[in-house]
Amino acid sequence: MRRALLLLAALPALAHADEGMWLFNDFPAADVKKAYGFSPDAKWLEKVRLGALRLANGCSASFVSKDGLVLTNHHCVRSCLEDLSTPQRDLLSSPFVAKSRDKEEPCAAFELNQLVAITDVSARVLAAVKDHEGAEFQKRLKMESAQIEQDCAGGDRKKRCDVVSLFNGAKFHLYQYRRFQDVRLVFAPEFPMAAFGGDPDNFNFPRYGVDMALLRVWEDGKPRSTPEALKLKAGGANENDLVFVAGHPGGTERSRTIAHLELQRDVVLPWALLNLAEMRGRLDQWMQGDPERTRVTRSRLRSVENGLKAYRGRYEALVAPGFLDQKRAEEASLREKAPAETKGAWELIATAATAQRRLHGRFRLLEVGEAFQSELFGHARMLVRNAEETAKPNGERLPEYSDARKPFLLQQLAAPAPIAKDLEKATLTWSLTRLRNLLGADDPLVRDVLGRESPDDLAAKLVDGTSLHDVTARQEVLDGKRALDSDPMLVFAKNVDAAARAVRKQYEDEADAPFKKGYEQVAEARKAVLGTTGYPDATFTLRLSYGAVKGYGAVKPFTTVQGFYDRLTGKPPFAATEPWLKAKAQLKGTTRFDVATTNDIIGGNSGSPLIDKAGDVVGLVFDGNLPSLGGNFGYDGRENRATAVHGDLIYTALEKVYGADAVAKELKR
């Protein structure tokens, strides 16, 4: 299981064919032309940019019909399927096909973003923070960003304006999005087929995932007209074809310094892995043998298992023999040649890393909320903070409560998603127990939180006592019609908030600020020494990657329908569902199922369209292979592969398995 991950570093940029998550406004067209004989022009780039979408919950997507149809992954809409399910109607067990447009059901918590403009605001932001550090640096950065975003959105809730920090703070671009908040479910296969092969097959290739779903953007009570939609094509994506991925990679750490990478290795990744491993064990056992518990838990379990495998792969890449040594040598060479005014950067980053080492545990527990794992707590904190933050001037708020960003938060609070109280109590009990185990029973915060109560008693009291599962109650708090001290969960959230805010501030001032300062200088040094900054680390903003349809080693680039039926054992996770057993005779064994490509992607790219030279969609990215997990730190085209549902399978599934003919017809128009 410990693969020889032959990772190559990201320095200098473009050292490796097909490497890079490129900015749309800085795409290396000439390099692609040289390598593949084709170069996307400005028109192509604009068309693809407008066809691509971001799901605010952390995924990518694309418009695929003129009437607002959106293609994304099943795992990107799982939370919506859960929200729409009841003990009587389980949308994860069975496929969902809206019989007509008026039967499409709302994904109430979903927001889709379409990137309509990019502006470089580096000069304005950098001028505001120049000569400042620590708390003052953070304060000015926050104020200036909030001001730019407010100037851009101008109070229009349909606009979303984000100042994006690129190259770890060396450049700042303003991304202006069209925001869509009426998103409805059109089609989703059943979960066991979307995640066929379960945890064993996750991140593997050959692979047989039907990880697809269709949404539709509505506006003013009818489907939005989207002439900018891309075309979903069958028959595309042949071996060695040049293909592009337009999507929103969530984050990479390719330009991190050694001190920063060691922090990941020693603290950040082990912390996350241990939490996920225990959570996997608890969730899996908690739901065993209980159908209703299984119904409300399996999606979360899948996410936990996915995270565990992804982080484990990432960790193994980081500790693979020679990997850090090579990075170290590159860093030494860059430091030696770096201009004098940037030489302090690496020490600054090391200082930040030392601060984060000290703060990481408390930050994760209190501010990220690992100690209070509960949706109800999440709502409560949002309400408590919203009341406090809204009273402040826009530029002084926590950024997520700024006028330009708040609509997404308010949408979460207003979404009538069911909350499983039984699971809430369990996760809150586990996380409070973990808090006590990690900080010790004598830690002042633990004493304050638990007093003489046991974690399970406190969790039961809070979950049973709160009204926040009721969307009306949340709205009343939001509107000031219900007092913040009227609800035990609100009181609890308020009680722990001072400690959470304190560690967040410490983290921002002592770690985040010197990180940003340091990387600003590293980017300068890189530009001075290497003559290029390459592509920035991923930031959950739109990027374009290019590559080819290609296998690796003995592995072919396609799987087929025949291969799928051959893999069945009759037992989960290798059991076929009814629709696929019934359809077998109608399907052609040679139809391509999933496809592997060399595109450089990472988490957040889920749901991205796989696009051919013509700008048409020929597949739907849903995963990477195991070697791609090291992609967080570097790209190696020899083994790193993105995996996508092939365009052929998308049509096959809709037309021959799920009877979603109307939708298939709409896609072809």
Add this chain to the structure above:
Amino acid sequence: MRRALLLLAALPALAHADEGMWLFNDFPAADVKKAYGFSPDAKWLEKVRLGALRLANGCSASFVSKDGLVLTNHHCVRSCLEDLSTPQRDLLSSPFVAKSRDKEEPCAAFELNQLVAITDVSARVLAAVKDHEGAEFQKRLKMESAQIEQDCAGGDRKKRCDVVSLFNGAKFHLYQYRRFQDVRLVFAPEFPMAAFGGDPDNFNFPRYGVDMALLRVWEDGKPRSTPEALKLKAGGANENDLVFVAGHPGGTERSRTIAHLELQRDVVLPWALLNLAEMRGRLDQWMQGDPERTRVTRSRLRSVENGLKAYRGRYEALVAPGFLDQKRAEEASLREKAPAETKGAWELIATAATAQRRLHGRFRLLEVGEAFQSELFGHARMLVRNAEETAKPNGERLPEYSDARKPFLLQQLAAPAPIAKDLEKATLTWSLTRLRNLLGADDPLVRDVLGRESPDDLAAKLVDGTSLHDVTARQEVLDGKRALDSDPMLVFAKNVDAAARAVRKQYEDEADAPFKKGYEQVAEARKAVLGTTGYPDATFTLRLSYGAVKGYGAVKPFTTVQGFYDRLTGKPPFAATEPWLKAKAQLKGTTRFDVATTNDIIGGNSGSPLIDKAGDVVGLVFDGNLPSLGGNFGYDGRENRATAVHGDLIYTALEKVYGADAVAKELKR
């Protein structure tokens, strides 16, 4: 939770007061005299050596009465208490007090060892392996050791002779033990008091554990006469007193090279931690709300939680800022001055570490058996291997099947311990699932093991189908009266054994052999450069450490009965049991409860007597504090503390809480 572990390295030896787990035949008496004004003489050392005992399951103990009474920890006898429990009589929930000697109950799987002689056999062993490496080195080492052990034990099952590799293979001593296999339970408090404070208080101080138990060695149907017993004294262990710990520390890694420590950090510890974290989650949820499941699971859960916390502390010590840097500097200095013929040692060890990186996962899964977590599987493997190994000449067997060592294995097979089938199925399912997740569904071994079956179906088939829960069936297989292919678990164990043996052999030849060779040279270099070898890394053999009764920082060296009652919340793990609630009025608040000392100990020392200058027992070691968890890699007397049940509390508990007056009287005789 991330403590600043100011660990100091172990090089040069004796750099730190109170550091060291010393050999009885190489004790630094002069240094102790200088530091504390007292020096144990040869008579003192012999008396303590004969009073000290080893529990073959991984603990320490001591004789404390002339009639064979043995003092150890509750957590060292937990497996016996479980074996003696039934759904109707739960020896973990209630205290056990044998009303008379004939009511003492057998701990059938327990073996006690008393060290009667130590002989240096380095010359003989080193001559046998000189000029050999890899597989041949291992083969000769094994043969020579087996021969020496056989010469020593001469077929006498009451003798146990172990060739012990010290200084990681630079020296070899023959330890000759008196072996006791009729061990009976005399007294044990209830589990909630032994482990008072649960996981939050584990490895903490101040602490309130009543982690004590009494056993008795029987022989020929009556208590063995043990005039060599030590005396358990009340009123001892006052602040700053010089105290000794005679016990069996299980293992340390203080003289490991950097390459070897990096292997621990990158591979060995994360692997173990992730397994334990998931197991903790599973076990805890599996038993929730089910009293019978709780009864058969809570002890294992406690062990898992203990391991998780211990390894986590160890990991944090290893990645603490500066720790490895200091070790690196020391290694560089030693390498520079090392004699020419030893200079290759570090490269050799690095090669071994690289091999282990590659092999570690498969070795743990297949040979250690993490993929087949089941007592029944353990019995099956032992039976399968015993049949194969016994057919070979003594010197060519796997060492645990050599004539000198086999009695302990046979005792395990013959012990009529109940096996919880429900738990067996659960753990086997989990571990088979983990095997498939880690190696992938297409790994040939996984395909071979699981075929088209799911882990839970296979586990159920094996556990329900085997007869090996029945001690008679096991005996029949052992005696050749039942065929090895007559039982599905035996067939399964046989089926996976080739792969397990293959990875063991690879590990021994490619990792273990160069490790041994390399450390032999490191020890030579150390002797040449530093003029001393100091004390060897711990090897689960008898060692003596010295130190003082002492707190740290603001923490006092004692807790008291009053402090215990103050800590109660009424909820587990901070709830008192009936006996302690009832006894409250009879107890003096000032009676000392647990005690902290600077002695250098580690896992395996559990149950060790805390001994004063007179050679009397004044406490019972049961744990270390959190900073002591870094003790695996180095000792820092400023914070590292051993924790023991105070002698005063032992008498108080026996006389005033549990009504075990007869035993208390026997202890005082």
